């Protein structure tokens with residue numbers, strides 16, 4: 687596998703490659719409006735972030751190294767939660783940045799530069815991700831260089847016009863989830879580019895360098911963003 691290339695696309699080995707995970711939990715959860723960042727709120731008695739970390743510690747997923755990105759002022763909170771919940775899952779903790787983009791960049795910088803393999807970026811607030819979705823995304827990225835989980839749009843969708851609105855063809859749209867998996871050197875190159883003002887996900891950082899493969903996500907893999915998401919997430923966890 688080339689360490690770096692100037693061509694628009696690279697070809698990647700189909701063989702099993704080492705797997706790394708960056709779990710981004712460096713946000714403050716303004717839309718949740720809770721008394722603490724939403725990654726520390728409890729679902730069925732355990733912090734959201736602990737549920738998420740467990741998903742990546744599942745032996746069925748075979749992740750070699752897991753990096754958790756946290757707000758710099760929340761290290762002690764997490765340390766205390768790990769003690770309270772007797773967490774023994776090995777993971778590194780790295781300080782996040784002002785934006786999700788900066789948090790991913792910091793997580794990436796932690797992974798040793800000589801490492802090669804596939805890295806998953808996953809939201810710390812998507813605690814319901816299944817081993818199947820994680821494995822499918824890693825496998826597709828090992829084959830194609832870049833793969834993300836996504837689901838078809840179920841509702842009708844309209845765009846905003848200067849006056850009124852217009853219908854969009856939902857069959858050509860997908861809702862993007864995490865994990866988003868990439869060949870490590872590709873993601874490193876992408877995160878050397880300037881931060882996009884429209885940034886919301888890693889695929890948008892990589893797409894100018896390499897095509898993004900979409901693999902089936904899961905409607906249950908919801909992102910906890912606003913208070914009603916906690917109710918749905920608890921119901922889904924109970925149904926597991």
Ligand SMILES: Nc1ccn([C@@H]2O[C@H](COP(=O)(O)OP(=O)(O)OP(=O)(O)O)[C@@H](O)[C@H]2O)c(=O)n1
Nearest residue numbers: 710711712713714715716717784785786789810
């Ligand atoms: N500076 C940031 C901002 C976000 N995230 C993480 O990116 C994921 C998705 O972001 P989002 O749901 O927007 O989380 P928050 O930024 O915390 O929420 P809000 O936008 O409502 O403030 C979350 O796991 C969040 O912790 C991060 O690591 N660093």
Ligand SMILES: C[C@](O)(CO)[C@H](O)COP(=O)(O)O
Nearest residue numbers: 786809862863864886887909
């Ligand atoms: C990456 C992501 O989860 C894809 O849906 C999402 O874009 C991140 O959430 P944000 O609220 O836009 O930061």
